[in-house]
Amino acid sequence: MALKRMDNIGIVVEDLSGAIDFFRELGLELEGRATIEGKWAGRVTGLGDQHVEIAMMRTPDGHSRLELSRFIRPTVVADHRNAPVNALGYLRAMFTVDDIASTLERLRACGAQLVGDLVRYEDSYLLCYIRGPEGLLIGLAQELG
Structure with a gap:
């Protein structure tokens, strides 16, 4: 199967x-x-x-x-929202967007914060992590070329 x-x-x-x-x-x-x-x-x-x-x-x-x-x-028993990128277990969801700069601008208006830097990976991607609502870690990627 x-x-x-x-x-x-x-x-x-x-x-x-x-x-x-x-x-x-x-x-x-x-x-x-x-x-x-x-x-x-x-x-x-x-x-x-x-x-x-x-x-x-x-x-x-x-x-x-x-x-x-x-x-x-039942009530929530654990809180992993502020775990660092190298924490064990579920970490983040990654989304591909067409324009990472404008997406960051829109999401910052909703309270999102950049975790590190917006970086270029070779000629393939622009990448970053943000903290979204309630500290959730979210990855953003923009394909290049």
């Missing part, structure tokens, strides 16, 4: 509406919002009886999704 696709990456946030606004500004489209609750859901996650608000964001090409979740129950 072969892998078919990656469905989504999940990110837990405190402010779901703020995260939706930020990722919309980046260029993702809101596919839908829902509330997930009950023991059936907790059987999947191992959290027992849970209540979560989710928003599914889709890239413009329709191939990738970002699932934003705000847990109402």
